[in-house]
Amino acid sequence: MTIPILSLIILCPAIGVVLLFFVPEGKEKIVRGIALAVSIIAAFLSVWMYLAYDRAAAGFQFIEQYAWMPGLNSTYHVAVDGVGMTLVLLNAIVMLTGVITSFSIDFRVKEYFILFLLLVTGVFGSFICMDFLLFFIFFEIAVLPMYLLIGIWGSTNREYAALKLTIMLLAGSGLVFVGLIMTYFASDVRTFDFITLRDSGGFSPSFQNIVYPLMFLGFGTLAAVFPFHNWSPDGHVAAPTAVSMLHAGVLMKLGAYGVLRYGIELFPQGAVHWGPVAATMAAGGVVYGALVAAQQTDLKYMIGYSSVSHMGLVMFGLAAGTPLAINGAVYQMFSHGIMTALFFSAVGFFYEQTHSRNINEYGGLARKVPWVATCFIIAGLAGVGLPGLAGFPAEFMIFMGGFERFPVLTLIAVPSLVFGAFYMLRVLQKVFFGPEAGFTPKVHDIGIFSGSARVLLAGLIILFGIAPRLLSDLIAPYAMELLK
């Protein structure tokens, strides 16, 4: 018998949720211990699966399928291909580092970790479910805990941000829900099974042209596609550190994943038809995000808007639809996920000590906290696409691939990166170098345990920058397959 590794991965955080319910109030050490234990196990299983994935065979692997709703032809069907594998790995990493970062949460700890793990369960489920209905259910489980997580443990303007985020994301999933119903009844096969729908759905081109925009906008809202991005910077800023990490690191990728899987793969002709519109929106996000990020003095807002810009790149790659661009888009999902997780975790570290995120109130931090500063600088440089770090191969592939199909838009989007680089370097210079200023004297260096999360993330950025084949071996066969 083979080990049901995918089910085990979902079960880790799910069991964590159940266990936490039974931990008596006030036993915070036990709560943190359980959360850490399940995330270590999930990370271990994900890495194991990453190593065991048969790269030569490609395609869907680790398949499990059980009956769930036979009347509707919906099954519990889990499997991963190159994309799913990449994102599961990303989620496991962000979950582990997020849990470590969350150790500084000091009130309502038990509820916090219950919601946190619930969210992670939803994300894992969405990445590996090959059943549209079940995917949608997991998708919502991933989105909703955000409301409470931001509303209770958040900071600046949290109630507003939580409400705005929830309503916008739910409106997005409303569109997906309409698309889900239409897909089900328009297909020749009356099933929710993704693979069957993709291979023998028999969707007419005119139907695809109607449904694709629903999927693109519905999932695109979660991926913060311009102009439906404005929940995201507010949400990032208000959320507690680890939730920002998960949110920018993984949840937004879930949106892009939805567009890829249930938009482009299911309705390829619709995707081609709407390609120019999608690409324009995405390129708009790239430019807009970069320009607005440059105006910010709040570090979190700056990262929030640069996330909009980076997710714009992902969407641009998806819209371009060439193998290279898709390859780059998926790579960017992973590298941006790790990069923002690191960003937010570093900013959170400063904020916890000084309660300020204002760029002008810091200076010369590099001498004071060399480890965190180094991590932040690595993330910043990866963000501007410095070769040798994980952002570079992704952006390179997106632009190379995108240029084939949308040369003009690509040429518009590229300069914003240069602009972003210029600005990022200025911020790094101001905050980390130069004379000690503002709150800097109050900042103390980080502990080994909590520092380990940042160092892990920074190490991965370097690793996947130097050896892009570690991921592109997984993604490239998928992208080639997709084009057929």
Place this chain on the structure above:
Amino acid sequence: MMLQLLPEFAALGALLILFFVTLGNNVSDRAARWITLALSGFVLVAAIAAQDQSGLMFANSYKLDTYSQFFKILMAFGLMANALLGWPLRSVPTAQRSEYYFLFFAAGLAMMLLASAFSFLVLYVAMELLSYSLYTMVGMRRARTESIESSVKYIIIGATASAIGLFGVSYIYGATGSLNFGALIDSLKGTTTHSALLMPGLVMVLSSFLFKLAAFPFHAWAPDAYETASSPVAMFLASVSKLAGIAFLFRLVYMVKPYMPEFETVIGILALITMTFGNLVAFRQTSVKRLFAYSSIAQAGYLMLGMIGFGDSAPVAVVFYSAIYLLMNLVVFAVVLELERYGEDPTLASFQGLYKRNALMAMALLVALFSLAGVPPLAGFFGKWLLFSSAAQGGHIWFVAFAILNSVLSLYYYLFLVKAAYFGDVPKEAVSLDKGGSRIAILVTTIAIALLGLYPRVLTEYLTGLNFPRSLLP
């Protein structure tokens, strides 16, 4: 016959027993409640025992089929749950409490009659019995004059609605020469051109049901009645009494719509207006009972949309949603009632910090609210999936898109309550909610809502097995 009508006779018996037992006011409130609970359990057993009965009775004016019998089980369950959770009747004067229990079963009997009504005459009698019981129940909270006011408002709107309905019946009688549904369908089947009287007649009859469902434009009584009535009564109105309107309206719509597509459009448009109105107005409410009045107006809209769904799937969708609608409202009002033990008429502020005062109730509330908003993986999502997919299959994809937009809107005000319950701190003057109450009942219902979302097969397969389409069509 006795066996066939077991649930009705049980309800009638319960009513009579309570009438005689409480005669002369020598029974304590507590005893009356226990008797009610026991009798409602008996009615539930009777309803379950009679679930396989079928046939036309009383000169074809009363129909027993799997549909009516299942609704009777739901109603009996709802009665029992109300007897269990809807207590104590703090705001009803002691002298009248026994009458409350009497009316409780009178309404229960009327609901069961409605589920089986197969002629406009039975329909009218059952409707009036139900309405009069409810008018009185709403007006029982003497300490608050608004209670009387809303009762009067309820009577006036109700009387208008039944007058319109009765007038419509006269048109239908004029067009078909019979009060019987069978005859109505026969006359519809025969020709493609219907009598000009038929459509106005049906729309007028429809209006008396819109009143029962508190659907637009006959909704105006509901917010006042919910808010000013004693909370157990509000719970009764919101949960079980709606089932009766749904049960009957769907039977009528289902029979008529194959022959009159325009009737379908009328219902669809009214459904959209109802849900949009309910959701938008709910935004501005601060009184929780009032908020739930609007929420249940919106819920009625979703149900109406499901009623015009595709023939084979609509019945299961409507019945499934009715069942979980009952569960969700029971949970919500059970929490309201708990809060009310320490001060009347809860507002949004009284939910402040509920998570700390009672974690179980806060969680039950969260589950019920998310389920009402139709969020996966809770039962409400699956219910909405059934309703909306059935309507989409029936060719109403635009209505469905609009309804989904409405569900998103509704989340906005449900989140207000979540916010109050989970964010922020406990107000200083708040009382602890640690002891007493119907913990176990709330917990069980909440778990049922979650499980029916994860594993709806349990219910849907049973309902599909009952073959409603066959039993609904004459």
